[in-house]
Amino acid sequence: MKKVDPQRHAVRMAHKQKIMTERIAAADKEQGVLLVLTGPGKGKSSSGFGMLARALGHGMKVGVVQFIKGKFQTGEEAFFRQLPGVEYHVMGEGYTWDTQDRERDINAAEAAWAEAGRMLADDSYELVLLDELNIALRHEYLNLDRVLDDLQGRPAMQHVIVTGRHAPEALIELADTVTEMKVVKHAFKEQGIKAQKGVEL
């Protein structure tokens, strides 16, 4: 372990504490946050579900709409569906590359958006997770303006998390916080490691 001067360390940490305190004092706007998690890296949906767990830890009422149903992400569904305080909807069709039927995909996405729209109009939902919504937008299964209008028109204190690759530019502009997840390495793709239950599925 490299030597660190305890005195200099204390000075650096005191400075960091000062910056943190100032930043927290300056950030005094109470409002619902629109958070977008995008990019090709692993962890977008997981992050949304982790925030869901956090909100449940605070006793908040939450809603989830998953815009992609398939072989994956069954762990979250099994886990969160059983909990009180969670309303959970999964779009009624498989991956778009399994169905190969655009009209059916559009109908499924619109039915899912009807659920989302209802939650976005109801201030009893304190956090709404729209998992893989960006995929539905990317394939133009939903009208982007309608989605943005519903997001903007939601109750002032409601938090919304949108996940999925290729978030549209207009959604990024509307969002308060946006994280892009970058792949540095991926076991599943590069190293021939099977998708693992718990981590990938």
Added chain:
Amino acid sequence: MKKVDPQRHAVRMAHKQKIMTERIAAADKEQGVLLVLTGPGKGKSSSGFGMLARALGHGMKVGVVQFIKGKFQTGEEAFFRQLPGVEYHVMGEGYTWDTQDRERDINAAEAAWAEAGRMLADDSYELVLLDELNIALRHEYLNLDRVLDDLQGRPAMQHVIVTGRHAPEALIELADTVTEMKVVKHAFKEQGIKAQKGVEL
């Protein structure tokens, strides 16, 4: 909504399905995955906790060690601590920039690593989340070689998730999957919005 030719759409989706099927068939190595979530963007810990929820949804036994305790991340702790199948340890000191005492921080980190090391030597833990471990490594509160040895020596089927900014290069090399989270926008820092319960805390 822009027009998409349903015929061409079906062809593209069939091609995507073929690629996905080939990729899944090629990835037949069963093994525990070491996943690192790093970078400055929001969602690293949340993602780890979402994977924890997913693993619990599969009925797996999981362990958590949080290497930073403070005012934040209380929602996850409240939520996951109460669940069966979860063992949860939180390092016994506050943020390093609150304590300003390097020796105390090292002792706290080492005590937390003792818990982590015990989990990494026990194959009954199917997934271990080492939340904000990278911060402890960054400040050199832990010996990096010891951490890497314990990670590498863990049971073959055990998954481990390490979160925190500034993952050391040697940890990235050892990892199977690494995601770097990039800030595109941050409400809390840029727009004077207070850290919000459920999303930030």
